[in-house]
Amino acid sequence: MIKTDLLVVGAGPAGMAASISAAKNGINVILLEENERVGGQLIKQTHRFFGSQKEHAGIRGIHIAEDLKKEIESYKNIELMLSATLMGIYEDGIFTVLKDDKMIKIKPEKTIMATGAFEKYLLFENNDLPGIYGAGAVQTLMNINGVLPAKKVLMIGSGNIGLIVSYQLMQAGVEIAGVIEASNKIGGYMVHAAKLKRLGVPIYTSHTIEKAIGNERVEGALLHKLDSNWNKIEGSEFEIDCDCICLAVGLSPLTDILFQSGCAVKYLPELGGYVPYRDEHLETSIKGLYVAGDVSGIEEATGAMVEGEIAGLHVAGTLKQDDKIFERIKEMKEELRSLRAGPVGHKIREGLSKLYDEIYVEEDEFPEVYDIEFFRKTGTPSEENLKAVMPDEERLNKGPVAVTECFQRIPCDPCVYSCPYNAIKPFEDMNELPEVIFEKCIGCGICVGKCPGLAIFVLNKNYSETTSTVTLPYEFLPKPAKESIVDVLDRSGAKICEGKIIRILDGKAQDKTSIVTVEVPKEFYNQARNIKVVL
Amino acid sequence: MRIEQHPILDFKRGNKIHFTFDGKEVFGYEGETISAALHASDIVKLSESFRTHRPRGLFCAIGHCSSCLMTVDGIPNVRICVTNVKDGMIVESQKPRGGIV
Numbered sequence: 001m002i003k004t005d006l007l008v009v010g011a012g013p014a015g016m017a018a019s020i021s022a023a024k025n026g027i028n029v030i031l032l033e034e035n036e037r038v039g040g041q042l043i044k045q046t047h048r049f050f051g052s053q054k055e056h057a058g059i060r061g062i063h064i065a066e067d068l069k070k071e072i073e074s075y076k077n078i079e080l081m082l083s084a085t086l087m088g089i090y091e092d093g094i095f096t097v098l099k100d101d102k103m104i105k106i107k108p109e110k111t112i113m114a115t116g117a118f119e120k121y122l123l124f125e126n127n128d129l130p131g132i133y134g135a136g137a138v139q140t141l142m143n144i145n146g147v148l149p150a151k152k153v154l155m156i157g158s159g160n161i162g163l164i165v166s167y168q169l170m171q172a173g174v175e176i177a178g179v180i181e182a183s184n185k186i187g188g189y190m191v192h193a194a195k196l197k198r199l200g201v202p203i204y205t206s207h208t209i210e211k212a213i214g215n216e217r218v219e220g221a222l223l224h225k226l227d228s229n230w231n232k233i234e235g236s237e238f239e240i241d242c243d244c245i246c247l248a249v250g251l252s253p254l255t256d257i258l259f260q261s262g263c264a265v266k267y268l269p270e271l272g273g274y275v276p277y278r279d280e281h282l283e284t285s286i287k288g289l290y291v292a293g294d295v296s297g298i299e300e301a302t303g304a305m306v307e308g309e310i311a312g313l314h315v316a317g318t319l320k321q322d323d324k325i326f327e328r329i330k331e332m333k334e335e336l337r338s339l340r341a342g343p344v345g346h347k348i349r350e351g352l353s354k355l356y357d358e359i360y361v362e363e364d365e366f367p368e369v370y371d372i373e374f375f376r377k378t379g380t381p382s383e384e385n386l387k388a389v390m391p392d393e394e395r396l397n398k399g400p401v402a403v404t405e406c407f408q409r410i411p412c413d414p415c416v417y418s419c420p421y422n423a424i425k426p427f428e429d430m431n432e433l434p435e436v437i438f439e440k441c442i443g444c445g446i447c448v449g450k451c452p453g454l455a456i457f458v459l460n461k462n463y464s465e466t467t468s469t470v471t472l473p474y475e476f477l478p479k480p481a482k483e484s485i486v487d488v489l490d491r492s493g494a495k496i497c498e499g500k501i502i503r504i505l506d507g508k509a510q511d512k513t514s515i516v517t518v519e520v521p522k523e524f525y526n527q528a529r530n531i532k533v534v535l
Numbered sequence: 536m537r538i539e540q541h542p543i544l545d546f547k548r549g550n551k552i553h554f555t556f557d558g559k560e561v562f563g564y565e566g567e568t569i570s571a572a573l574h575a576s577d578i579v580k581l582s583e584s585f586r587t588h589r590p591r592g593l594f595c596a597i598g599h600c601s602s603c604l605m606t607v608d609g610i611p612n613v614r615i616c617v618t619n620v621k622d623g624m625i626v627e628s629q630k631p632r633g634g635i636v
Binding site for chain 2: 034035036046060062118119128129130131132133134136137140141142143144145146147148149171172173215216217254475476477479512
């Protein structure tokens with residue numbers, strides 16, 4: 001039997017953060033991972049993360065995973081056990097683990113469960129056909145194995161996962177037949193939706209899937225429209241061609257082992273399903289048994305890492321009786337509060353208040369600044385939205401200037417730190433919207449490549465007598481060549497004109513988000529927002 | 536199909552190896568899962584449900600849903616989404632529930 005101070009189950013973002021924060025404070029940790037590699041879902045995330053600059057924001061998920069892995073390997077007091085599956089938690093505090101077909105017994109002082117989540121399923125005819133995959137499976141095939149899951153994918157669900165995975169599929173060269181959303185509003189962040197729309201991907205709100213078509217594998221799907229009461233509108237059925245249906249309809253916490261341990265749980269749809277009761281330090285109804293990350297309620301990876309750190313610190317603080325550690329916990333709790341404080345955090349706030357049997361009052365600390373109803377229905381910002389962030393004629397005529405097409409309050413602040421001229425007003429809280437100080441902005445375009453939502457553009461209205469330039473982020477292959485002529489697309493992905501590539505920044509600093517400047521006829525400076533390389 | 540060029544990712548593949556799927560020779564790379572190798576060869580029907588014999592494919596790819604259970608080197612109910620492919624492996628689709636070896 002192996003004895004240790006802390007056993008962490010699951011080496012995803014929460015488990016890794018928990019192990020590091022405990023190990024840093026002298027705690028001996030055993031970190032269990034059922035896969036042969038650490039990183040959890042992070043290793044499939046090719047996009048830059050939102051959140052606060054202090055907590056990995058602006059960095060791609062794959063790189064956060066590498067950084068955390070290196071940090072874990074640097075601690076001698078973290079023993080990493082890969083390909084090891086936790087089988088049971090026993091009343092005498094013994095945990096049994098299956099590794100290399102052998103059973104190992106571990107007796108820890110404290111345990112942090114960071115087992116993550118599992119993909120939800122959706123009911124429709126033929127939903128068991130090969131070719132119907134969870135979004136995580138599609139990401140595994142494409143971003144870990146480098147294997148295309150299909151040629152043409154229909155995405156079900158417009159939450160962040162549905163939107164992000166659709167974008168990633170396009171990057172891998174897969175066509176998206178459409179994104180289907182049963183609600184009348186897009187569920188995920190507007191910046192992710194806008195990215196997809198600029199590629200010409202149709203987003204069907206108030207639509208659902210009725211049936212998968214095919215015998216041995218998916219060959220298409222039958223869809224229909226929903227009315228405001230979520231009922232089918234008769235006669236609205238239509239077929240769509242696809243060879244894969246990707247389900248991104250939410251996640252459920254992987255709480256099976258917590259049930260087995262006898263830990264108190266509660267069913268809360270806002271948090272994704274059954275979640276364990278826990279106190280503010282993530283300790284469950286069983287003393288010494290903590291949770292962190294998606295297993296405690298479905299949230300973004302950034303929140304998972306902060307929760308992991310809080311749990312890890314609380315274990316260290318309790319075992320070491322060190323007040324300094326409790327001070328750090330206070331800071332992390334404030335970070336977590338801020339992450340959840342905006343409009344997009346209301347579901348988690350509602351779920352948590354129900355968990356503690358409190359009455360939930362829907363009150364955003366940071367109410368939306370703009371009316372984004374049109375944006376949420378269509379995936380493209382309204383004319384009013386766009387007008388609100390556009391500099392006046394005088395400034396536009398002066399020379400290049402950055403425009404932030406960021407209209408929804410999400411916890412994200414890397415743009416502020418990206419500007420070497422301090423031309424983006426500092427935030428007091430990460431849920432604020434960016435505000436460009438036009439007098440300070442020189443239109444250098446550094447922020448264009450740093451915005452995780454790819455929502456910043458630089459406009460130079462008077463590039464010549466008859467032309468303007470637009471500087472935009474570009475993450476696709478092939479990259480455009482300088483001086484080449486490309487198709488120029490608007491915010492809905494429609495071709496509006498041709499343009500000439502004036503400049504392309506593609507160095508190490510850009511980290512594969514190229515910053516492309518395209519010259520367009522003057523009348524298109526406010527419409528040109530994407531390019532398509534013509535071969 | 537395998538992704539050869541990607542705007543963000545670089546794929547490092549292991550040695551090329553060969554295995555069989557229901558008697559047919561398929562190739563894969565060391566370090567990848569059986570499910571990845573099969574998908575790269577456009578094999579998506581992995582087995583059949585044991586009562587109604589409906590086709591079964593991958594679903595979760597993290598070893599939790601049991602949709603991809605196959606017989607590998609004579610051992611039934613192997614989760615091929617979390618099992619790496621090996622040279623000379625015999626992978627078979629599983630029609631019944633899988634008996635005792």
